Amino acid sequence: MPTYGRLKGISVSAQAITASPTRSEFLDGVRVSVPVFVASAPFAMLFGALAVDNGFSVFEAVLMSAMVFGGASQLVGIELFGHHAAGWLIVLSIFAVNFRHVLYSAAVGRYLAPWTKPQQGVAYFLLTDPQYALTETRALRHQPSFAWYMGLALPMYALWVVNTGIGAWFGTLIPDMTALGIDFLLPIYFLGLVMDFRQRPLWLPIVAISAVASVVAYRTVGSPWHVTIGGLAGVALAVIMPPRFSGVGVAEAKA
């Protein structure tokens, strides 16, 4: 049976063979971050504009982006704030929208285990949707390093905060969102990330059941719970299927 920190050995031997410098790992991460911050820039500006429109100061808008760093949850929070919802309800809603990250941190812990505790503490703070997905993609080939992870995360974080400030300053700077296709860019990008995992066992059944469950939940329970419900449906399928279909524990069974 695999242990939680089993990648430690792989990491050490990989470093010994390639001796890859920290700087090039970092730049590798920066390169991968480009499409992400291009796609998310309009949302940061939109959040900034909406936040000011709903009664936040520019400072508060920037503070929220710097501390929460989660686009969808920030938009939900500001919407509720504009409706004068109770503070605890706003916090609970943000928690609900971000609840999917529990699954991310459970899955990504395998790759972060070799790092120091402070490095892990910072890394979990920066664990957004694209950060998680691209770390999993990286781990398909080799153990992600802290330098690579930060190269990916820091440009996204810095631009998220700066673009929030720009959006807040200029208010309704973005003219016609739908004509520019901005509102649908993130779903296209997330589809690309889903496609990256198509070699994994049970990929198609998992995608199918998660798609159906999320659409049904979206129409019945409503947003944001469709994310958690749809995600858990796909994960449940992988857990329920016999291990020979899900491609784990095969070596142990033979031995």
Add this chain to the structure above:
Amino acid sequence: MSSTVWIIIAAAVATYFTRIGGYLVLSRFDRIHPRVEAGLNAVPAAVLTTLVAPAVMQGGPAEWAAIIVAGVVALRGGLMSMFLAGAAVLVIARHFMT
């Protein structure tokens, strides 16, 4: 401090808890059961799909054309090329269809 700042701080703490919570729970065990590992391997496809499917269902012909083209390009090309192809189809289709 204003009550808005307190709401932001509470939201930040709640969000950080979700980002480290799954790790804190799992790290209490030394070994991962194969079925748990299978479940963890399913997380990216399962969760990311939920960010795509409802948006596609809510869309119209322009969004469907964009998502189909992006999906086909993703079979051969990389993430960047599929993203640019999908975005281009979306902008053009919306321009002519609405």
